[in-house]
Amino acid sequence: MEEAQGYVLLTGLGLPLLAALILLLLPSSQKMAVRYLSAVIGAILLGLSIYVFLAYQASGNVIQMELQWPWIEHVGFLGENGISLHLGVDGISALLTLLTGIVAFAGTLIAWKLEYRTKDFFILFWVLISGVYGTFFALDLFFFFFFYELAVVPLYLLIGIWGSTRKEYGAMKLTLMLVGGSVGIWIGIFAVVHEAGLGTFDLPTLWEAGRNGALSPEFQKIIFPFFAIGCGVLAGLWPLHTWSPDGHMSAPTSVSMVHAGVLMKLGAFGIIRLGIQILPEGAEFWMPALVVLGTIGALYGAIAALTQRDFKLISGYSSVSHMGYVLIGLGTLHAVGVTGATLQMFSHGVMTALVFLLIGALYDQAHTRDLSDYGGIAKVMPLWVIAYVMAGLANVGLPGLSGFTAEFHIFVGAFHTYPVFGGLAILAAAIAAAYMLRMFGVVFFGPLNPRWSDLKDLSPMETISAVLLILSMLAMGLWWSPFTDRLENTILNLPGVTS
Amino acid sequence: MAEHAWILAAVPGLAFIVMAATGRRLPRQGDWMAVLCATAIFALFFAVLANFLNLGEGAWPILNSIEWTAIGNFELRMGIAVDQITIVMLGVITTVALMVNIFSVGYMKGEPRYWWYFAVLQLFVASMLMLVLADNLLLLYVAWELVGLSSFLLIGHYWEKRSAVEAAKKAFITTRVGDVGLLIGIILFWDATGTFNILEIIHHVEEGTIGDTRLFITMMFILLGAMGKSAQLPFHVWLPDAMEGPTPVSALIHAATMVVAGVYLVARMLPVFELAGDALTVVMVVGLLTALFSGVIACVQTDIKKVLAYSTVSQLGFMFVALGAGYASAGMFHLFTHAFFKALLFLGAGSVIIGTHHHQEMAQLGGLWRKMPITAATFLIGSLALAGLFPLAGFWSKDEILHAVEGVGMWPFFFLAIAAIMTAFYSARLFIRTFLGKPQDPEIASHTKETGLTMTLPLVFLALMSIVAGFFIFHDFGSALGFPGGFGEFVFLHHAHVFHVDWSLVALSTVLFVLGTFGGAWLYLGGRLDRSTVLVEWQPKVYDLVKNKFYFDELYQFFIDRVVLGFSYLVSWFDRFAVNDTGVDGSATMTNYTGFLLKHLQSGRVPNYAMAIAVGVVALTLISLAVGS
Amino acid sequence: MTTEVLWWMFAIAIVAVSAGVVFSRTVIHSAIFLILSLAGVGAMYLFLTVSFIALVQFLIYGGAVTVLILLALMLTRMGVAGKPEPTTGVQAPFGALVALGLMFTLIGVAVSTAWPGDLGGSLPGVTIETIGNEMFNNYGAPFIITAALLLVAFIGAIVIARQEDGD
């Protein structure tokens, strides 16, 4: 059974690659075939992700569905046991796998109406998705990094070719900053493998090394920033967040969705996988700094969003703010706080994906993202407005939607360890209400600007995606114990996490 | 039944889902479903009440909870607790909700999004019931936010109107500031006691688990939440603006139920407030200031609904004062009676608005009693109850509060008496200018006619309640209905007390009532404004100050525009220019420029490269020699 | 004794003609000096009693390579003297400096290193036969690779130097 489940994971990262390969062979004029194939793959991956999430036993081992194939052994500096394709999920990655499935499927449907170089788009898209799955599944440092990069690099082309506003700038900045972060991670990886002296890249082995003192505290303190900053760039760590507003502004809709929805989580996930799990002592030493930066990010993003005039900039800054919460939650090193951070990753993922979906749907028709151009569009786009209000309320942290569940746990954790920062973080949530409602008021309500009287509401594809995302938000908001149950064991077993 | 009181909240919750999903396509857009649902919970309430009373005092509070989640030792249980306070709240909510639902059928006829209005109304009722049933602070907070959301949606029901959108936004954000405090308070409690359960928290506090300073700070945060929701100074600004919503909504949410959630919360946590140093004094001061300030403002408002709104704020202040004096029963009793007569007044105002085809400025009305006799009569009962005429509902509850404050000291009593006079004054003014005298605008008067049965029936019922609700204070009245006795013997903090009429207080109250009412009558009776005009011209600056609501709105506007948004612009600027253009783009530019400089080394001439190699070889050789030796 | 004198004469001659290669103003002269220099080094191999290498040196270097160079000179018409342009580039003085530095370094290292024992300076045991054995037994792979390299180089040379239609 365990073995068979391991193959499920392998399928998860292999199927998108296979899809890319098949697409490569299709003639690019066959746009409908490309779309249907992609939709089918997306649906299969969604099913697979749901399976992984549901099949993860809350009461079982921390790591489940393991699969290990040796790859490079006894090779010089790579060491005795070297690199192996070691896959498996713990509670955190099971939840994020579910997120990936949902967002990727929604993104596929959204890209349905893409006309320009459809085939190329989907090839890159699937490569990216494969990278995401791979990162979540990998239990080997080398493959972790490999898939991490595989997820980051296609972004450059996806934004550069299919983007809009200042796309070259956005794509270049984003890629350079992320790759810059990767350099830090890479250095850290080699330092850890060398220092541990076990001749292996296997993550569980290295986690053990981090716990039992094979990696000295001094070493951990030095190396932790490499991981934290390297992954932090992708997670929108202040002040390395500026790729986020610009990147989101220029990215095409479905890329924005996947990027803000899933990719930013890779960063936070990396901090857990590499930072907290390999270097518990370093994590403990540096966590106050992470909390401070997270709090600054949360407040800073919220305050900056107050006066933005562009939809996507608001969402970009609000992402900075919300990822700030994730960092605060991780920084507490308290079981509830870390749980909250993980829930927030999921919550922010579906919520932002929904927001970008909706912005895209509007922008495709109206070709402006300036708030003040709009007014009263609830009249012509009721579904759109309802969906946006749901997303916005989740953003604000309204109970009943996922945002509250996540933020509440983070606040509880933060108050336990850093009360002042907890208070500031809650303040940021109040500011979120201000910028969200301001946008609602200006754009959705008030008298209808006659210029927009012929806007069309969501298309069927968009509606399906939106409903899927809203259901996810509601599920976590209303009944969150399926989520927390799966996380509990994993998080209590993280080194350094108190409860 | 009482342990399954959650059904009360579940029924309207379900109704909301059904109506939101299918409402538009239902016959009559589903208003019958709303009324049916309201009737059902009204009936269910009595089942709960009967069961509750049957079980007897020993079984109270009735608890029922399930495990929600657990992370390590962080356990979360969700459940309900039904005790006396809850029963009072349930009674108020279900009764007023039924009346408002019926009234709305008439009031909202032909309005846009009719079905949506009723759907959200059910959502509100569901979350309000959940709020009072919650046995833990977390569930309470969830419901607290949901009632805020419903309030937001209903205030902004006419979202085509810019002012409605602004009002909705203001209400949500202002209360949200308070909610932040509440959430902080809740989490601080968890941190100190490891539980969200209200009873357990009270237990912990009584055992002294939490240090004094810490407890005081926590309670201040909790109070912040209560002040936001109950529109206490300085958070009161959102409530008058909330009158942009449909009038039945104002009656239900912004007079009878949601705004008293703060009072409910303080009453619920009163044992903790008592132990938290000077927390109760703070509650009382807040209540007094609110009662006075908003009472004064209510005296000069000219919009019917605005007068009622400020009156509501003022009355909420009264309740806070009672709680601040430590009398849960007085506060809750005023909440109870106020809910009926204020709902009556708001619905009466709604009836006026419909009858006059959307006019609500007192300057345009007058002499309506001829055209709308039922509305006028019920409105009169409501006004008198509010003003405190013996023996209407408002009289008894206000008396209780005065009685409670008596023990605290001279000054609070004095200020409260002034507030009571003002209450009588603006009630008289409101009624006289709206219903008596000559019609100010014949055009409007000619169109005015009495409203239909769906609207007058709730008025009559509520008028009845406004008369009898006060009698619940009597021991015999209560026990006749099956309660252990009067209100004071049912809802109390430490000791039940049997109510005895204090005739000297009755006399004083009556004096206050007469002073206020006659002041109002003297100024306005007979449709004359010359006396009040003289008064205005005598002190124009004071009048301006009051008329402009002590410039609270302007102050906040200034703060938001200049400080908050200014700061936001600063941060955005910093983000663009300092972080992005200087930090990120700057490093890119530096790299670029360095490359620009270094590219000249790349001459393209082979000898130069050869030279570099040769120099390198020589240098490396020399270095290795130097190092080696 | 005689050998030593002879050796010194050759050494001085080699240095002189090599200097001629790099310093002479006419390319043809340089080429001729190069032939002499190569031949001198071949003689040095004879001093070291490795006649095989000396032979190879005479044949391949002195013969084939120099012929190739002369051929190239003729093809590029650089043998035709008379153009009054500078024969050294702008960096010649620095080049001289670096070369001088390199020379002193190399000589210094050669002189100052304590070489392990002097075994006579001849290779009596190494005959053409042993070279052949070594070459095909122990150095088979490099030999084959070198062969391939030569082949590729010649084909490449042909491709590069070929007169194309467009030219």
Add this chain to the structure above:
Amino acid sequence: MVPMENYLVLSGILFSLGVYGVLARRNAVLVLMSVELMLNAVSLNFVAFAAYLDPDKATGIIFAVFVIAVAAAEVGLALAIVIRLFRNRSTANVDEAATMRW
């Protein structure tokens, strides 16, 4: 007998002369000839080391053979390039062929 250092010094001088030629001369063919000088110096070194330090083995000799072979290949290719250069740009001066730059 001549001591080994003599050979080493001689090859050092030859090598340095070659370096000077490569660095200073403009004519491509001359640069090539200088390279030949350097290669020669190197193989002389190999053979000298072989003769003085390990006379029983042919390793040094083999190296010299390879050096000569590679030199032959190199000359062939380089001259082809020179011819090509001359044909395209009517010059064989290395410092005038400077298009491979920014």
